[in-house]
Amino acid sequence: MRCVFCKKNSENSKSVEHIIPESLGNKEHILGKGVVCDNCNNYFALKIEKIVLDKPYFKGLRHRNFIESKKGVIPRERALIGGDFDIFIDNNNGERSILINNPNTVNKIKNKEVFHMIVPHFTEPTENDKDISRFLGKIAIEVLVHHLYPNQEWIDEITDKPELDSLKDYVRIGNKPNFWEYHQRRIYNEEDRFLNLKISPEPYEVLHEFTLLHTDDFELYLVIAIMGIEYSLNLSNPKIDGYKKWLIKNDYQTPLYDSNERKIISDIKKGWQDGDSLRFFQNY
Numbered sequence: 001m002r003c004v005f006c007k008k009n010s011e012n013s014k015s016v017e018h019i020i021p022e023s024l025g026n027k028e029h030i031l032g033k034g035v036v037c038d039n040c041n042n043y044f045a046l047k048i049e050k051i052v053l054d055k056p057y058f059k060g061l062r063h064r065n066f067i068e069s070k071k072g073v074i075p076r077e078r079a080l081i082g083g084d085f086d087i088f089i090d091n092n093n094g095e096r097s098i099l100i101n102n103p104n105t106v107n108k109i110k111n112k113e114v115f116h117m118i119v120p121h122f123t124e125p126t127e128n129d130k131d132i133s134r135f136l137g138k139i140a141i142e143v144l145v146h147h148l149y150p151n152q153e154w155i156d157e158i159t160d161k162p163e164l165d166s167l168k169d170y171v172r173i174g175n176k177p178n179f180w181e182y183h184q185r186r187i188y189n190e191e192d193r194f195l196n197l198k199i200s201p202e203p204y205e206v207l208h209e210f211t212l213l214h215t216d217d218f219e220l221y222l223v224i225a226i227m228g229i230e231y232s233l234n235l236s237n238p239k240i241d242g243y244k245k246w247l248i249k250n251d252y253q254t255p256l257y258d259s260n261e262r263k264i265i266s267d268i269k270k271g272w273q274d275g276d277s278l279r280f281f282q283n284y
């Protein structure tokens, strides 16, 4: 058995590969041991996924939506009250709290010298971000494998296909090309719920969903939505023009779902609301 990315022998590899990180709530889309070797798996976890997940937008997203990390912890969000603080969420009851270590700040709050707490809110991920583009490239190769999994002959073909080498090298090393383009847009709100009676009588939340799109120009795209943001990346070359063309031709519909079957329900609220309470702790 060989790793689909570096092509080295991966018989002894022990880790399974999460196509989308566990810390974004993925428990189902997994590739078995050795499809991605331990070396590549570790590298992706530390040098790509961790970097993306620690970006302010993704940290805030996980905090607001109570998405637990691999270790079962909901990420903290940074807040400012005369200095900066972390906001914690209790996994059990969703209650938020902050810990204040500086007695001066507590006195300022008590004396009503500070009235406001500022919670920076990053509603969109940064555009043209190389870490995100490598993250999407990794997902793209793995979604392609997942499509054919567990047929080993097909996986071998993806491993050896020279057309995929430049994307794999971009993900593994990141030097060539300097930037692999991707397309990003919001297709629904983070707090939206969906109703599709073919799936469930109850509204449900979609953390992520993905598909592969073949265009008329024989290009292959990964299209993935994570909490309402759709990202697209070309597996064939580092240009995104073909997807933009496809969008124009298809009236800017997303290739991800059939809107005739699935309705968006937007009135369910989540995250920070006016009047939410926050507990303060003093730690001295």
Ligand SMILES: [Zn+2]
Residues within 6 Å of the ligand: 003, 004, 005, 006, 007, 008, 036, 037, 038, 039, 040, 041
């Ligand atoms: Zn490898």
